[in-house]
Amino acid sequence: MYNAGKIIIGLIIFLGLVTAPFWYNKGKASPPPKLEVGTQEKQCVEPTPFMKSSHMQLLNEWRDEVVRNGKRVYTSSTGKTYEMSLQNTCTKCHAKKTQFCDRCHTYMDSAPKCWDCHIAPVEPTATGQQAARSDK
Amino acid sequence: MLEKALTGSKGYFLWVVILLILIGMGFQFYLRQLAYGLGITGMSRDVSWGLYIGQFTYLVGVAASAVMLVLPYYLHNYKVFGKITILGEFLAVASVTMCLTFIIVDLGQPSRAFNVLLYPTPNSVLFWDMIVLNGYLFLNILIGWTVLGVEKRGAPPPKWIKPFIYISIPWAISIHTVTAFLYAGLPGRGFWLTAIMAPRFLGSAFAAGPALLILFCLFLRKYTKFDAGLEAVRAMAKIVTYAMVASVFFVLCELFTVYYSQIPDHMYHFTYLFTGLHGHTALVPLWWICVALALLSLVLLVPPNTRNNPTTLAIGCAAVFFSLWMEKGIMLVIGGYIPSPLETITEYRPTIPEMGITLGVWALGFFILTVLYKVALFVREQEVGEASH
Amino acid sequence: MNSTRRRFLQVAGLSVLGLGVKPACDAMAAEPKVSVGPEALVGKRWAMIVDQKKCIKEEEGCKKCVDACHLTHNVPTIPNAKDEVKWIWQTSLEHAFPGTQSPVLDGYVKESLKNRPLIVLCNHCDNPPCVRVCPVQATFRRPDGIVMMDYHRCIGCRFCMAACPYGARSLNWRDPRPFIKTETMNREYPTRTRGVVEKCTFCFERLSKGLKPACVEACKEKCLIFGDLEDPKSEVSEVLRKNPSIQRKPHLGTRPQVYYIL
Numbered sequence: 001m002y003n004a005g006k007i008i009i010g011l012i013i014f015l016g017l018v019t020a021p022f023w024y025n026k027g028k029a030s031p032p033p034k035l036e037v038g039t040q041e042k043q044c045v046e047p048t049p050f051m052k053s054s055h056m057q058l059l060n061e062w063r064d065e066v067v068r069n070g071k072r073v074y075t076s077s078t079g080k081t082y083e084m085s086l087q088n089t090c091t092k093c094h095a096k097k098t099q100f101c102d103r104c105h106t107y108m109d110s111a112p113k114c115w116d117c118h119i120a121p122v123e124p125t126a127t128g129q130q131a132a133r134s135d136k
Numbered sequence: 137m138l139e140k141a142l143t144g145s146k147g148y149f150l151w152v153v154i155l156l157i158l159i160g161m162g163f164q165f166y167l168r169q170l171a172y173g174l175g176i177t178g179m180s181r182d183v184s185w186g187l188y189i190g191q192f193t194y195l196v197g198v199a200a201s202a203v204m205l206v207l208p209y210y211l212h213n214y215k216v217f218g219k220i221t222i223l224g225e226f227l228a229v230a231s232v233t234m235c236l237t238f239i240i241v242d243l244g245q246p247s248r249a250f251n252v253l254l255y256p257t258p259n260s261v262l263f264w265d266m267i268v269l270n271g272y273l274f275l276n277i278l279i280g281w282t283v284l285g286v287e288k289r290g291a292p293p294p295k296w297i298k299p300f301i302y303i304s305i306p307w308a309i310s311i312h313t314v315t316a317f318l319y320a321g322l323p324g325r326g327f328w329l330t331a332i333m334a335p336r337f338l339g340s341a342f343a344a345g346p347a348l349l350i351l352f353c354l355f356l357r358k359y360t361k362f363d364a365g366l367e368a369v370r371a372m373a374k375i376v377t378y379a380m381v382a383s384v385f386f387v388l389c390e391l392f393t394v395y396y397s398q399i400p401d402h403m404y405h406f407t408y409l410f411t412g413l414h415g416h417t418a419l420v421p422l423w424w425i426c427v428a429l430a431l432l433s434l435v436l437l438v439p440p441n442t443r444n445n446p447t448t449l450a451i452g453c454a455a456v457f458f459s460l461w462m463e464k465g466i467m468l469v470i471g472g473y474i475p476s477p478l479e480t481i482t483e484y485r486p487t488i489p490e491m492g493i494t495l496g497v498w499a500l501g502f503f504i505l506t507v508l509y510k511v512a513l514f515v516r517e518q519e520v521g522e523a524s525h
Numbered sequence: 526m527n528s529t530r531r532r533f534l535q536v537a538g539l540s541v542l543g544l545g546v547k548p549a550c551d552a553m554a555a556e557p558k559v560s561v562g563p564e565a566l567v568g569k570r571w572a573m574i575v576d577q578k579k580c581i582k583e584e585e586g587c588k589k590c591v592d593a594c595h596l597t598h599n600v601p602t603i604p605n606a607k608d609e610v611k612w613i614w615q616t617s618l619e620h621a622f623p624g625t626q627s628p629v630l631d632g633y634v635k636e637s638l639k640n641r642p643l644i645v646l647c648n649h650c651d652n653p654p655c656v657r658v659c660p661v662q663a664t665f666r667r668p669d670g671i672v673m674m675d676y677h678r679c680i681g682c683r684f685c686m687a688a689c690p691y692g693a694r695s696l697n698w699r700d701p702r703p704f705i706k707t708e709t710m711n712r713e714y715p716t717r718t719r720g721v722v723e724k725c726t727f728c729f730e731r732l733s734k735g736l737k738p739a740c741v742e743a744c745k746e747k748c749l750i751f752g753d754l755e756d757p758k759s760e761v762s763e764v765l766r767k768n769p770s771i772q773r774k775p776h777l778g779t780r781p782q783v784y785y786i787l
Contacts, residue, residue, distance in 0.1 A: 067675045070667060071559040072733045084559070088713055116718040117676060119599075119710065173719035174681070175698030180607030184686040184696060244681015244696060244720025251661040251680055262660035262684050323654055323777040324690025400624050477692040478616060478645075479623035482607065 033103040039093035045076050059086060059114075087118040095121045137281075137288065140514040141507040147359075148510070155503040162496010165489040166241055174244055177490040182482035183473040187466070187494050188242035192235045194344070194465035195501075196269070196315045197337055199231035201345015202276065203308035204375055210301050216367045219516070223349060223364075225280035226508040228308075231345075232273040234501035241493055261317045268311045275304045280508070288515045312337040319472065327405035327472040330393070336386045337464075343379035344460040346372045347453035352509075354450055362513050373449055377437040380456050384430055387463075404479070405471045418483045419470060422462055429459035564735035568753030570670045571649065571727055572761050572782040573741070574770065580748040581641045588615060590644060593743030594725070599716045601697075601704035610695040612725040613740055615642035621785075622773060638787060644749070646740075647672065647693035647725040648773060648781030655685035655694065664722075670782060671727045681720040690774050691781070694724045727751075754782070 001007065044051050046058065062084035065071045074084045083089050094100045097120045105112065169176045179186040202224035208214035209221050240246055257263045279300055283293050313334045319325070320333035350372050353364040394402045407413055409423040436442045436452030443449055470484050486494075561567070594600070594613045603609050621643040649672045656666050663679035666672050686694045700719045710716075714730065717723050728738035736742070741749040752759035761784075770784040 063677055065559045067673070067677065068665070069559070070561065070669075070729070070733070072562045072565070073560045075558050075560070083562070087715055113718070117715040119712050119715060121712075173699040174696065175605075175608045175719075178607075179698070181609055181611075181686075181695050181698075182607075182692070184683040239682075242682070244683070244722075245679065248661075248678070248680045251663075251678055255661045255678070257660050257662055260658050260660040260684070262658065262682060266660070318684070319687075322658070322688045323779065324688065324774070472687075477623070477690050478620040480620060 030107075033107050035103050036096055036099035037094065038096045038100050041093050043078065043080075044093070045074070045080075045082050045089070047077070050077075056112075062086070086114060091121045096123055097121060098123060137285065137511045137515070138507070141510040144510060148506075152503070152506060155499045155506065158499035159496050159503060162493050162499065165492035165496065168489055169241070169493065170246075174242075176487060178484050178486045180482050180484065182476040182480065183470060183484040185242075185469050185473070186484055187486045187490055188238045190465045190469040191494055191497070192238040192242070193315060193469060194340075194461055195231045195235045195238070196312050197341030197460075197464060198345045198348060199228045199235065199272065200308040200312045200338075200341040201349065202228035203305050204342050204346050204372075205349070206301065206308075207305050208371075210298075211305065214371075216365065216371055220349070220353065220364045220368055222280055222284055222512045223352060223509065224345075225276045225283075226505060226512060227345070227349060227352075228276040229273060229280060229508060230501045230505035232269055232276070232311075233504055234497055235269055236273070237497045237500060238494075241497065261314060261321060265311075265314050265318060268307065268314050272304070272307050272311050275300055275307060279304060280512075284512055284515050287519065290519070309338070312341050319468075324477050325472045326399070326401040328468075329402075330390060332386055332389065336383065336390075339379055339383035339386055340460045340464055341379075343376050343383050343456050344464075346379070347376045347456040350376065350453045351450060351457070354446060356509075356513070360513055361517050369449075370444055373437065373443050373453075376453060376456060377434075377443060380430070380433055380437065383460065384434065401479075404475050408474050408481075409467055409471050413475065413481055416474070416481045416483050418485060419467065419474075423467060426459050426462035426467065429455045429462070433459060562733055562735075566732045566735055566737075568669050568732075569755035570651075570753060570782070571732075572670070572752065572754045572784065573646075573649075573727075573738075574750040574761055574764055574784045574786060575644050576748045576750065576764075576768075576786045577638070577641075577643060578786060579746045580644070580744075581638070583746055583748070587745075589743040589745065590740035590749060591615065593739040596709055597711055597728075597731075597739040598714055599701075599705050599711055600723075601701035601716075602706075603699070603701075603704045608698040610697060610701065610723065612695075612723070613644060613646040616645050618643055621645050622771070643785070644740075645691065645693075645773070646783065647689075647727075648691055648779070648783045649725075649727055651780035651782060652778055654688040654690065654777075654779060658684045658688045660684065667729075671729055672724075673726055673729065674723060676715075676717050676721045676723065679721040681722065683722060685722055690777050690779060694722050696720070696722050 046054075051058070062074065065074075066084050072083055074082045076082065091097070097115070177186060177188075202221075205217045205221045205224040209217040240249060243249055252263060252266050279297060282297050286293055316334035316337040319328035320330060322328060350369055353369055353372075356362040357364065391406065394406055404413060408416070409419055411417075412420050433452050433455035436448050436455065442452065474483065475481050591611075591613050595602070595611070598612065600612055601610055617640070618638055649670055651670065653664075653666055653672050655664055656662075656672060659665070660682065661678050661680055663675045664672060664685055665675070681696060683696055686696060697717055697719045701716055705716060728736070728740075731738060737751055738749075741751045750760050750764055752761035754761055754765070756762060764786070765784060768786045770786050772781045772784055775781070
């Protein structure tokens with residue numbers, strides 16, 4: 001192999017960089033966050049396992065039904081009806097977005113843009129600041 | 137073959153470094169635009185398209201000019217253009233890349249640009265513009281690279297490339313026809329609602345593009361071993377002249393229709409450019425410079441003596457390029473918005489960040505052009521070297 | 526051997542088809558999970574009438590309709606005129622109906638109309654050029670005639686702004702949030718974000734709850750009349766039958782659905 005020395009050193013550096021996320025944390029998994037659900041209600045719009053896995057798809061469905069198809073009312077698998085609204089229905093129970101939505105999203109490093117437009121519920125923080133501004 | 141762009145004279149590297157600095161500066165401004173919003177430009181509620189879309193409009197024409205070389209050479213066996221079709225094709229690649237980049241920097245939500253593919257909308261001209269622009273870019277990269285690649289090995293172009301070359305001819309016409317249709321189908325904009333919008337685009341494309349190519353050929357003949365040949369340059373000069381005459385004629389036709397019919401909504405836009413409206417005169421000086429340059433170009437290019445003299449030819453071509461750049465790149469777009477549909481006047485002045493981004497995109501285009509031309513030159517010089525053995 | 530492989534492929538193909546049985550059954554068996562609310566106002570062709578005869582009776586400087594709309598929908602108030610966002614606003618007769626006035630005729634225009642502002646907004650055209658040009662269908666025409674905006678899909682290309690013959694659309698040139706007063710923000714309606722185009726949507730969200738548009742409700746003199754043109758008994762149908770009305774730029778073929786009684 002030509003330039004074997006340089007190539008092998010380069011490969012080792014590359015492998016080191018690529019596997020950095022694993023050995024940087026010294027093999028420990030960082031624990032998933034604890035969520036403050038924000039309400040005493042035991043039942044979300046759909047059963048919790050479904051919401052955990054598919055709330056993104058559900059919200060997308062709601063968005064298209066409300067904005068594009070003009071439908072407002074959702075009949076869940078539990079039989080109850082809800083108004084399809086992130087801002088008005090979801091946050092009625094999950095009123096503390098920073099302790100519910102943000103905790104998982106930050107952990108997963110996903111940054112959904114909902115709150116650029118949808119007004120987040122007011123949360124009295126330690127400094128008394130309103131959390132209503134957009135995240136940027 | 138791209139590695140050939142990594143070697144060159146000091147002047148070459150200086151030029152490349154300058155371009156990279158301009159690109160970097162443009163990119164910095166673009167990051168600021170992403171953070172602040174499009175309000176960082178001079179565009180407003182009334183003038184909602186500005187420098188970016190204007191430059192895109194002009195460059196679509198420049199990109200289509202490759203067909204002015206390809207058509208005579210491949211369809212009519214005009215051998216004179218044989219050496220320089222590659223220059224036209226690579227100019228098309230650089231121009232279309234600039235077009236697409238200008239569109240991206242103009243979007244309010246560029247992260248959603250993919251929506252145009254996710255939700256195809258055949259009734260929207262913008263959808264078709266996306267298709268024809270990307271198709272043309274692909275065609276020219278494919279054709280240019282393939283032809284150059286086999287030339288390097290001293291072989292004739294492969295048979296399968298011929299259909300692509302033939303398709304590229306009507307496709308080139310389509311890119312500026314579709315872009316013209318962006319404007320010509322809008323009922324509320326009297327300045328643009330004219331059937332000759334597409335012919336005007338064609339006329340200015342076939343004048344501005346070859347004019348730039350002539351300037352490149354003259355430059356390359358002076359500073360490199362690449363000589364396009366006297367006959368090729370003179371043939372291109374004739375094309376530029378006829379196309380410029382047609383372009384000027386088209387504008388005169390517009391002026392007649394507008395000022396003889398005296399429909400206010402159609403007149404006001406031209407009046408704004410010629411004399412200003414109600415004291416608003418921001419574009420008047422630029423318009424008259426554009427007119428003067430157009431007339432100068434005709435004075436220099438119509439008589440054969442000045443057209444064939446390299447110095448006056450160069451001045452004439454530069455006049456064509458800049459006159460049409462002002463007309464299509466600025467006046468056409470801004471003029472359509474002033475006055476507004478409610479006949480109010482909001483003037484437009486590009487801001488520093490806007491101009492910085494524009495310059496950065498032009499630098500990007502010239503960078504791509506430089507790299508591609510360097511490769512093409514290398515292959516040509518190699519051929520000349522072999523021929524002289 | 527050939528026959529064995531063929532058999533295998535046949536069985537494999539049928540199995541793949543079989544995988545589609547459950548989803549197909551699910552889809553057919555599913556009850557409609559979404560519906561229009563029970564109180565929603567339903568119409569086939571929404572339209573609005575601006576009765577300028579009544580509007581000029583209001584006191585000078587009244588702009589309750591504009592304020593109601595902009596407050597209800599969190600429309601930002603941006604001091605810089607070039608970046609302004611407006612869904613409904615007041616303009617002069619010459620600007621609302623350009624090309625119909627002239628220095629000569631001005632002298633003959635009805636005295637009461639001179640210098641009185643006229644309300645303009647999106648006309649929710651029956652043949653909207655903005656919808657025709659949108660490359661992603663972020664603006665689209667609903668079956669009931671409302672020209673809607675999908676702010677999630679808009680890429681901010683502003684082709685619709687170029688196409689609209691009435692100047693009804695605004696881009697968010699900047700982040701609107703700093704320009705919306707937190708004290709009066711409507712927490713039940715979202716804002717928009719920078720880079721998307723917005724306009725009047727005939728208060729589709731209020732219609733779905735059985736309410737008339739905010740501007741219509743806010744007008745004390747009841748100058749704004751809203752209703753279903755396809756319903757011969759609606760107020761809009763009756764008023765239009767009894768009063769001559771005009772539309773903005775009708776010759777363009779956009780078939781605007783905001784009618785003006787001057």
